[in-house]
Amino acid sequence: MQKFARTFFLFTLFLLVFSTLISLGMDKLLAGKLISYRKHTWVITMKERSYDYGVLGSSRVYNMVNVPLMDSILHTNGINMATSGSSYGDNYCLLLKFLENGNKLKKLFLNIDEYCFDTQHHYSYPFADYEYMPFFFQKNMREVYSDYESPSKMALWTVVPFSRYAEFSDKYKLRNFFILRHFQSDYENSKGGEMLTDSTYKNFKASFSTLNVNDTDVKYLYKICALCKQKGIPVIFLTTPESPELYPLQKNRAELYNRIYQWTGQLGEHYYMFDKLADFSDRKYFRDYTHTNSVGSAFYSKLLAAKLREDKVL
Amino acid sequence: MLFNSIQFPVFLVIVFSLYWMIQKVWGAFYRNIFIILISYLFYGWWDWRFLGLLLLSSLTDFTIGLLMDRSTSDKTRKRLLYVSLLFNLGLLMFFKYFNFFADSFSTLASSLGFHPDVITLKVILPVGISFYTFQSLSYTIVVYWKKLKATHNLVDFMAFVSFFPQLVAGPIERASRLLPQFQEDKKFNFDFAVSGCKLMLWGFFKKIVIADTLSEMVNTIFPNYLHLPGSDLLLGAIYFAFQIYGDFSGYSDIAIGTARLFGFDLMKNFNYPYFSRDISEFWRKWHISLSSWFRDYVYIPLGGSKVSNSLLIRNVFIVFIVSGFWHGANWTFICWGLAHWLFYLPLLLLKRTRINIDGVALGRLLPSIKEFFQMCFTFLLATLAWIFFRSANVSQAFHYLREIFSKSLFHKPVYFHYDLILLILIFIGLEWFNREKEHPFQLAGKPRLVRWSVYSLAICVILFNFAFHKPAEFIYFQF
Numbered sequence: 001m002q003k004f005a006r007t008f009f010l011f012t013l014f015l016l017v018f019s020t021l022i023s024l025g026m027d028k029l030l031a032g033k034l035i036s037y038r039k040h041t042w043v044i045t046m047k048e049r050s051y052d053y054g055v056l057g058s059s060r061v062y063n064m065v066n067v068p069l070m071d072s073i074l075h076t077n078g079i080n081m082a083t084s085g086s087s088y089g090d091n092y093c094l095l096l097k098f099l100e101n102g103n104k105l106k107k108l109f110l111n112i113d114e115y116c117f118d119t120q121h122h123y124s125y126p127f128a129d130y131e132y133m134p135f136f137f138q139k140n141m142r143e144v145y146s147d148y149e150s151p152s153k154m155a156l157w158t159v160v161p162f163s164r165y166a167e168f169s170d171k172y173k174l175r176n177f178f179i180l181r182h183f184q185s186d187y188e189n190s191k192g193g194e195m196l197t198d199s200t201y202k203n204f205k206a207s208f209s210t211l212n213v214n215d216t217d218v219k220y221l222y223k224i225c226a227l228c229k230q231k232g233i234p235v236i237f238l239t240t241p242e243s244p245e246l247y248p249l250q251k252n253r254a255e256l257y258n259r260i261y262q263w264t265g266q267l268g269e270h271y272y273m274f275d276k277l278a279d280f281s282d283r284k285y286f287r288d289y290t291h292t293n294s295v296g297s298a299f300y301s302k303l304l305a306a307k308l309r310e311d312k313v314l
Numbered sequence: 315m316l317f318n319s320i321q322f323p324v325f326l327v328i329v330f331s332l333y334w335m336i337q338k339v340w341g342a343f344y345r346n347i348f349i350i351l352i353s354y355l356f357y358g359w360w361d362w363r364f365l366g367l368l369l370l371s372s373l374t375d376f377t378i379g380l381l382m383d384r385s386t387s388d389k390t391r392k393r394l395l396y397v398s399l400l401f402n403l404g405l406l407m408f409f410k411y412f413n414f415f416a417d418s419f420s421t422l423a424s425s426l427g428f429h430p431d432v433i434t435l436k437v438i439l440p441v442g443i444s445f446y447t448f449q450s451l452s453y454t455i456v457v458y459w460k461k462l463k464a465t466h467n468l469v470d471f472m473a474f475v476s477f478f479p480q481l482v483a484g485p486i487e488r489a490s491r492l493l494p495q496f497q498e499d500k501k502f503n504f505d506f507a508v509s510g511c512k513l514m515l516w517g518f519f520k521k522i523v524i525a526d527t528l529s530e531m532v533n534t535i536f537p538n539y540l541h542l543p544g545s546d547l548l549l550g551a552i553y554f555a556f557q558i559y560g561d562f563s564g565y566s567d568i569a570i571g572t573a574r575l576f577g578f579d580l581m582k583n584f585n586y587p588y589f590s591r592d593i594s595e596f597w598r599k600w601h602i603s604l605s606s607w608f609r610d611y612v613y614i615p616l617g618g619s620k621v622s623n624s625l626l627i628r629n630v631f632i633v634f635i636v637s638g639f640w641h642g643a644n645w646t647f648i649c650w651g652l653a654h655w656l657f658y659l660p661l662l663l664l665k666r667t668r669i670n671i672d673g674v675a676l677g678r679l680l681p682s683i684k685e686f687f688q689m690c691f692t693f694l695l696a697t698l699a700w701i702f703f704r705s706a707n708v709s710q711a712f713h714y715l716r717e718i719f720s721k722s723l724f725h726k727p728v729y730f731h732y733d734l735i736l737l738i739l740i741f742i743g744l745e746w747f748n749r750e751k752e753h754p755f756q757l758a759g760k761p762r763l764v765r766w767s768v769y770s771l772a773i774c775v776i777l778f779n780f781a782f783h784k785p786a787e788f789i790y791f792q793f
Contacts, residue, residue, distance in 0.1 A: 001334060001502045011766060018770035019777075166777035 019162035026165055030172065031134040038171075039083050040131035042187045043094055048102040052076040053314060055192075056091050056224070057111020057238075058123070059084040064240040064292050065109070066301035067191040073305040074314050080192035082111065087119035087126035088220035089144050095224060096140060097132075105233050107313065110224060112237045112264060112271075114256050115290075117221075118212040130168035136161070147216050195294040196287045211256045218263075225267040234269040236313060241280040241300050246289045270313060277303040315359035317568045318521060318780065325356070330575055334502055342499050346473040349496075349576075353478035357441070360482075364440040367405065372475040374401050375450045376468055379457045383464035391458055398454035402447040409443055414643030442482030444640055448607060450475050453489035455611055462490045470496045479572040483565050485583040485603035488610075492580070500577035509752075510574025512769070516753040517567030519772055522779045524741050525560030528553045531729055536704055539714050543722035546729050547714050554704050555697045556738055559588065562601070567753065586749045588696070588742075589674050591688035593657040594667040596696055604640070608633045623663070630662060631655050641703070646711060650702040657695045673749060 032045060039062075053076065055065045062082035071078055081094060095108075119126035127148035135141040136157060146154060157164045165172055228235050239260075247253055264271035274280060277300070285296030292300060308314045315321055329352050337345040358365050378398045382391050453474075456462040465471050474493045480486075535542060535550030542550075566583035573580045587599035597605050616629045638651020661667045674689065675681040681689065698715065705711035748754035755772070757765045 003504050004502070004507055007504075007508070011769070014766050015770045015773060018767065019774050022771075022774050162774060162777070166774075166780065169778045169780055172778070 016160060019160070023161040023165060026172075027134040027137075036171070036173075037186065038131070039187060039192065040094065040128060042192070043081050044097045044101075044131070046098060046101060046103055049079075050077075050104040051079045051106070053078045053107040053109060054095075054098075054105045055080045055082055055109045055111075055238075056095060057082045058086050058116070059291065060113055060115075060240045061109070061111040061238060062192075063194055063196050064297045064300060065193060065238070065304070066195060066297050067193050069298060069301045070305040070308075071191070073302065074309060076314055078191060079105075080190075082192070083128070085123040085125055086128065087123065087148075088116060088217050088224060089119075089148055090127045090131075092220045092224050092227070093132050093135075093141060093144055095227060097135065099227070099231055105231075107236060108224075108228050108233050109236050109238050110268070111240065112221075112260055113239050113242075114211045114250065114253060114260075117217045117256070118214050119217055120214060121212065130171045133164045133168065133172075136164060144220070147219070195297050196291060197294050210251050211253065213256070213259065221263065222267070235267060237264040237268045237271040238304070239271075239273045241274040241285065241292050241296060243283070243286050243289045244281045270311065272304060272307060274300065277307060315356050317565065317572075318518070321359070325352075326572065326575075333576055337500055342497065343469060345500070346469045346496055349473040349478075350469065350476055353473070353476040353481060356478040357476070357481055360441050364443075367440055367443070368446060368476055369472075371402065371405065371447060371450050372472045373468075374398070375454050375475070376465070376471045378454050379464035379471070380466065382454070382457050383466075395454060395458040398451065402451045406443060406447055409440055411639075411643045418645075445484045445486055446475055446481060448486045448604075448640075449480075449489075452486070452607065452611065453493070456488070456490055462493070465493060465497075467497070477573070477578070479569040479576075479578075480580055483562070483569070484601075485566055485569065485581050486607050487580060487603065488607075492578070495578050503577065506577065506579075507575050509756075510571040512571070512755045513567050513574065513753055514571030515769060515772055515776075516755045517564045517569075517571060518776050519564070520560040520567065520741075521564030522776050523560075524737065525557045525564060527737060527779060528557040528560070528734065531731070531734060532557050532704070535729055536706075536714075539705075539710060539717070542717075542729075543725035543727065544718045544720050545723050545725050545727040548718050548723060549727050549729055551697045551701050551704075551714075551718070552738075553734065555588075555693070555700050556741065558700065558703070559584075560741070582752075586673075586745055588693050589689055589746065589749060590692045591670040591674060591685060592661055592666070592692055593654065593695060594661050595670040596692055597654070597658075600696075604637065608637055612636060627659065627662065630658060634658070645708050646702045646705050649708055649711065650699050653699040653702060657699070676750070679747075 032047075055061050055067065055078065059082070062080060062084055065080060065082070067078045067080045070076070081098065083090065083094070086094075091110075099105075115122040127144065129145065129149060132141055132144075136145060145157075149157075225235050250256075261271070280292075280296070280300075285292050285299060287293040287296075305314075315325060333345065333348060333352075336348050354365055354368070357368060375398055378394050382394050385391050385394070453462070453471075457464045470493065473496050474487075474489065477487075477492070477496075532550060532554045535546060535553070539547060539550075563584035570580045570583070581603055583601060583603050585599040585602065587596050590596035590599055613629055613633045616632060617625055618629065619626060621629065634651040634655035635648060636651070638647040638649070638654075641647040641650070658667070674685055680686075698718075701714050701718075702708070702711045705714060744754040748756070755769065757768060760768075
């Protein structure tokens with residue numbers, strides 16, 4: 001029995017070293033290879049591209065800012081880098097990787113709204129940790145991981161690096177490594193956005209009556225702005241349309257928006273609040289309280305483009 | 315509890331340590347009590363409500379065994395055997411077949427113009443019921459035949475019926491083989507335990523890397539059979555052939571390997587069945603514990619091969635139909651059994667059922683051309699039969715087969731994925747070049763660095779394919 005226990009222990013050590021070497025190899029391979037159709041991967045693996053502007057944030061901009069439409073109006077070249085249900089922490093990582101790869105942005109449109117500051121409650125998975133696994137050991141990435149992950153998970157992923165990929169093997173499918181054909185992401189055609197063609201208005205019950213502010217989310221708002229400042233990219237804040245039916249359900253909306261105005265004034269070059277552009281009270285523009293359908297998105301994007309041209313932002 | 319769950323390795327390490335400690339300090343009796351407790355925990359993890367059924371099954375057959383042992387009258391012994399058969403098969407009938415018979419009766423009556431009010435019950439099928447009832451039944455049968463003396467130790471018997479590695483999906487052990495192993499004191503054997511670990515590793519590889527990878531494609535092709543050409547349907551059937559083999563033989567290997575860690579030697583359940591040169595050989599290599607169970611307890615009591623040709627055909631027919639029916643309460647399984655009977659019939663009539671007894675291409679690297687084509691043909695037959703097994707109903711299976719044998723077989727398939735074909739070829743290669751060993755991870759004679767690197771790589775590949783957030787179930791759990 002002692003011999004078995006000893007062999008088992010030694011083999012476990014060997015396995016740990018072996019799996020660590022494999023995970024380091026995977027870090028190298030995955031950092032630059034598009035092996036999935038996911039939005040994050042598309043942005044992270046992009047290299048040496050230049051855009052007139054980029055849109056960053058959650059589904060509020062991912063589904064609502066129609067970049068191809070705006071580009072046709074403004075004769076610009078933009079990219080929608082936003083991802084569904086993502087926090088500022090996630091947005092920060094995405095932008096950081098995008099810029100590290102030699103990509104350039106002239107302006108950044110950053111989403112800001114009442115949900116951005118309490119993402120742990122409003123979003124189901126505010127930090128898509130599995131998307132940044134190849135960069136887990138990089139200093140600035142680890143800081144984000146530490147802020148969003150439990151200490152036990154951080155310890156496991158640090159001591160057994162392979163466990164990062166093993167846990168999310170459904171995201172990093174082994175068979176995708178061996179797919180011989182090189183696929184081009186569909187995001188190239190849509191410039192990263194996805195409009196909601198499901199136009200039925202779903203009268204969702206809002207469960208978030210009090211709007212909170214979480215320090216971590218605020219921290220990464222500042223970090224995104226600091227990164228942009230360092231790279232010379234002006235930040236323009238956007239709050240995309242919401243159904244006015246939502247307002248009575250939010251107890252401290254006015255109070256939170258006072259703070260949002262302070263942040264946008266302090267950190268951004270401009271701030272475009274949707275209700276300053278037009279009246280969005282008609283249900284025909286919405287799929288739910290907080291997302292416009294494709295009709296509403298087109299309407300909003302046209303108005304936004306016109307305003308940007310008027311203000312000589314683009 | 316699933317073998318491929320996060321809980322299982324934790325459970326195994328704790329149970330393994332306590333087991334050997336109890337064996338060393340208190341001996342076989344308390345060790346067997348511990349086995350019962352952990353086996354009930356293992357089973358109850360899935361659904362504790364059916365623990366009573368397992369207990370009832372064990373108590374009934376133990377009591378019947380004792381009564382048979384005490385009785386000198388053959389008539390009484392026979393009656394007791396009938397009670398055991400009635401009880402065990404009754405349990406199966408109720409939990410597994412009640413709705414099948416009710417539905418079939420209703421359909422038949424409707425086709426004759428009657429419209430009876432047939433009761434159907436919302437019965438949940440207890441996991442592994444077909445396995446442990448057959449194992450328990452094997453005990454009363456051999457005690458009746460006086461080939462085994464009835465045990466007077468309830469703890470030994472309960473441990474034998476509920477032994478967790480093989481409780482829910484076999485191998486279906488014979489009482490004469492396994493029960494004595496519970497009656498002896500055990501000493502930890504390093505080599506035996508290590509061989510168990512390696513076998514478990516190979517089992518996990520087959521289940522997680524082969525079966526679960528292919529299942530994705532199978533689950534896409536079979537439900538969409540109406541919209542796909544014959545070429546894709548044939549591919550789907552081939553994917554399923556490897557999926558079910560990886561899934562079920564993987565489970566068996568994990569079960570046998572786990573049992574070895576506890577010092578138990580379970581019977582081999584698969585012996586490279588896709589390298590069979592005829593269907594008869596296939597059945598000697600596929601789900602051996604079940605096919606030999608039917609041979610010993612159905613085929614031979616019916617007269618076996620020492621009867622006239624017509625009776626022989628009938629006996630084999632009964633075995634295949636019962637085998638199909640054992641798998642599930644659906645006509646598809648009966649058709650699957652029937653298809654195998656039809657494939658078997660020419661061999662039976664030509665008395666060629668036992669011409670391929672030895673392993674294929676023994677001592678040679680490659681098979682002869684004849685052997686190669688024989689294996690391909692047998693695999694094709696088995697694959698065609700699998701279509702019945704996987705289809706939701708018989709009409710789907712026939713449509714599926716019709717499409718395969720149509721011109722659309724020559725259409726370009728949509729689901730021909732190089733990576734999956736490569737995976738299957740690697741799997742076949744691993745099995746072929748190691749077919750004279752128990753499994754490909756037997757690397758005796760290779761330096762430790764090579765062996766450990768191979769095992770480590772296999773573990774990484776397994777972990778990388780493992781769905782931590784939702785492990786896939788084993789197909790044979792439904793039986």
